[in-house]
Amino acid sequence: MKVGIIGLGLIGGSMAIDLRRKGFASRILGVESDPVNAAAAEKIGLADKVVDFGECVRESDIVILAVPVGAAVKLLPEVLDIFGEDASSGAESSDGDGKCRKTVIDVCSVKEQLIRTVHYHPMRSRYVSTHPMAGTEYSGPWAAMPGLFDGRACIFCNVEESDPAAVRKVEKMYDVLNMRPIYMNASNHDVHTAYVSHISHITSFALALTVLDKEKNEKHIFDLASGGFSSTVRLAKSNADMWVPIFTQNRDNLLQVMDTYIEKMMAFRRAIEDFDEKGVRTLIEDANRIKRIIR
Amino acid sequence: MKVGIIGLGLIGGSMAIDLRRKGFASRILGVESDPVNAAAAEKIGLADKVVDFGECVRESDIVILAVPVGAAVKLLPEVLDIFGEDASSGAESSDGDGKCRKTVIDVCSVKEQLIRTVHYHPMRSRYVSTHPMAGTEYSGPWAAMPGLFDGRACIFCNVEESDPAAVRKVEKMYDVLNMRPIYMNASNHDVHTAYVSHISHITSFALALTVLDKEKNEKHIFDLASGGFSSTVRLAKSNADMWVPIFTQNRDNLLQVMDTYIEKMMAFRRAIEDFDEKGVRTLIEDANRIKRIIR
Numbered sequence: 001m002k003v004g005i006i007g008l009g010l011i012g013g014s015m016a017i018d019l020r021r022k023g024f025a026s027r028i029l030g031v032e033s034d035p036v037n038a039a040a041a042e043k044i045g046l047a048d049k050v051v052d053f054g055e056c057v058r059e060s061d062i063v064i065l066a067v068p069v070g071a072a073v074k075l076l077p078e079v080l081d082i083f084g085e086d087a088s089s090g091a092e093s094s095d096g097d098g099k100c101r102k103t104v105i106d107v108c109s110v111k112e113q114l115i116r117t118v119h120y121h122p123m124r125s126r127y128v129s130t131h132p133m134a135g136t137e138y139s140g141p142w143a144a145m146p147g148l149f150d151g152r153a154c155i156f157c158n159v160e161e162s163d164p165a166a167v168r169k170v171e172k173m174y175d176v177l178n179m180r181p182i183y184m185n186a187s188n189h190d191v192h193t194a195y196v197s198h199i200s201h202i203t204s205f206a207l208a209l210t211v212l213d214k215e216k217n218e219k220h221i222f223d224l225a226s227g228g229f230s231s232t233v234r235l236a237k238s239n240a241d242m243w244v245p246i247f248t249q250n251r252d253n254l255l256q257v258m259d260t261y262i263e264k265m266m267a268f269r270r271a272i273e274d275f276d277e278k279g280v281r282t283l284i285e286d287a288n289r290i291k292r293i294i295r
Numbered sequence: 296m297k298v299g300i301i302g303l304g305l306i307g308g309s310m311a312i313d314l315r316r317k318g319f320a321s322r323i324l325g326v327e328s329d330p331v332n333a334a335a336a337e338k339i340g341l342a343d344k345v346v347d348f349g350e351c352v353r354e355s356d357i358v359i360l361a362v363p364v365g366a367a368v369k370l371l372p373e374v375l376d377i378f379g380e381d382a383s384s385g386a387e388s389s390d391g392d393g394k395c396r397k398t399v400i401d402v403c404s405v406k407e408q409l410i411r412t413v414h415y416h417p418m419r420s421r422y423v424s425t426h427p428m429a430g431t432e433y434s435g436p437w438a439a440m441p442g443l444f445d446g447r448a449c450i451f452c453n454v455e456e457s458d459p460a461a462v463r464k465v466e467k468m469y470d471v472l473n474m475r476p477i478y479m480n481a482s483n484h485d486v487h488t489a490y491v492s493h494i495s496h497i498t499s500f501a502l503a504l505t506v507l508d509k510e511k512n513e514k515h516i517f518d519l520a521s522g523g524f525s526s527t528v529r530l531a532k533s534n535a536d537m538w539v540p541i542f543t544q545n546r547d548n549l550l551q552v553m554d555t556y557i558e559k560m561m562a563f564r565r566a567i568e569d570f571d572e573k574g575v576r577t578l579i580e581d582a583n584r585i586k587r588i589i590r
Contacts, residue, residue, distance in 0.1 A: 133521045153518050182518055195509050196519045200527040203498050206559040208582040213555060214490050221588050223448050223477055224491045226428045230589050231526045232495040237586045240579040247567050247575055258564050260508060262557065264501040269553050272542050280542055284535040287503040291532045293516050294525050 004060030006031040008041035012066030013144025041141040069108040070245030080123040110249040111186035125163040131155040137237040154179040194253035208236035299355030301326040303336035307361030308439025336436040364403040365540030375418040405544040406481035420458040426450040434534040449474035489548035503531035
């Protein structure tokens with residue numbers, strides 16, 4: 001299978017490594033707009049060749065859009081446009097019967113806007129919307145690593161809008177990456193990810209800002225930071241290019257989560273201010289229920 | 296050296312393991328008020344013998360108070376009282392010259408109240424106030440593990456109020472545990488720990504409460520929780536017995552940190568609400584400076 005990967009960063013690059021290693025990809029074409037990243041991706045060997053957008057889409061059986069969601073909203077219709085042109089011109093991808101066999105997926109962390117953008121596109125059914133729930137706080141081709149997806153969940157959104165054969169091909173691909181598929185509509189997906197992923201990033205960013213504000217002497221933070229602090233603040237290293245459009249596109253869900261979060265924080269603040277030890281204990285013990293869920 | 300450990304939980308138990316393993320402790324007496332924990336600690340072999348409080352203090356050269364800070368405030372003067380009785384009765388610990396050679400340390404995460412409590416105690420100089428900056432989100436004798444302190448920082452507070460020989464003995468002990476000593480006054484200690492440790496616990500508790508409130512279906516959290524969420528919410532498993540008194544005793548510093556934190560959160564909320572992508576980007580990039588400090 002010829003795989004085209006648009007965006008050779010953490011996610012695209014890690015997919016390249018494992019799809020090749022496990023024999024799913026016979027050839028990988030990559031697209032990378034940043035010239036430094038492109039040179040690195042070629043040097044590391046993530047793609048067989050770094051090509052331009054049009055060539056990548058035309059030459060690949062499956063196209064993976066692994067770019068920030070702001071860019072994905074712009075590029076997804078362009079990929080489908082090229083699929084449409086190729087199908088109507090009888091190019092190889094259409095098997096001569098005018099029917100396109102090519103597939104494009106995105107791997108973004110917010111879905112509704114992306115899916116709405118191509119809802120009426122004539123090639124909509126060639127698009128499968130997926131969200132592999134894996135990542136680290138690092139970015140760029142240097143951050144790519146084997147095994148990133150291993151054993152994690154991958155959410156498929158609105159599969160009923162995609163061609164069943166395209167869905168099967170993508171399921172096969174994620175199976176090769178050893179991911180568990182979960183099916184959900186885009187709107188539910190965006191609510192859940194606001195709660196179990198996006199808010200964690202905001203709490204980490206806010207924590208980093210708080211500590212950096214106070215501790216002008218960075219040596220102190222370094223000396224005193226325990227494992228607990230490092231773990232809670234880890235996501236604050238995450239990249240703005242990726243997270244600004246996520247927060248923008250998932251704005252409404254996120255504002256709701258943030259309001260609940262701020263309420264909980266205020267409840268803690270009140271209990272501590274009032275020396276209400278019983279109240280603090282109840283809040284902590286309620287929070288401890290997370291033990292049942294998170295190893 | 297005969298070591299007495301009051302509280303055979305995560306910290307006390309882990310100290311027992313390494314102080315014995317590295318040859319610092321020739322004999323370990325333990326005190327554990329919870330009968331289940333006491334039985335477990337004996338079975339695991341953390342202490343040579345679980346004894347009562349008085350026997351432990353009388354028979355040990357160095358007493359480690361490894362209990363929650365609320366209990367420590369009560370027990371520390373009692374330990375010093377026994378030191379005083381033994382010294383005036385010419386017991387072995389006083390080397391016959393009426394001068395006590397015994398030492399007590401605490402390992403608590405808040406210092407000012409504890410130090411103030413014994414400020415005028417006639418045996419004050421036999422107390423060395425320390426905070427080994429290590430731990431996990433687990434508690435109890437089952438959580439004890441070798442190597443917990445290895446390579447971490449240990450804060451010594453107000454050493455000028457302790458007998459220099461007692462300080463040297465305790466420095467030796469932490470050196471055996473391979474900890475880096477840092478010296479600080481209690482009031483600065485409490486401000487710094489509010490910023491680099493206590494607030495992280497509150498942000499985790501609040502995050503767990505937010506997600507548990509929303510996601511009534513725990514299976515969803517389990518399926519969707521990425522590594523990022525697990526890492527930010529990890530501290531929410533922490534024990535109320537330990538954290539309620541920390542939050543109470545470090546109330547004033549903590550309220551100030553929480554106010555700064557809530558301000559940062561509100562700044563994020565406003566920028567997201569206003570679709571102010573430039574503002575969100577600035578907040579994220581400011582937070583990214585934590586990269587320079589935390590590996």
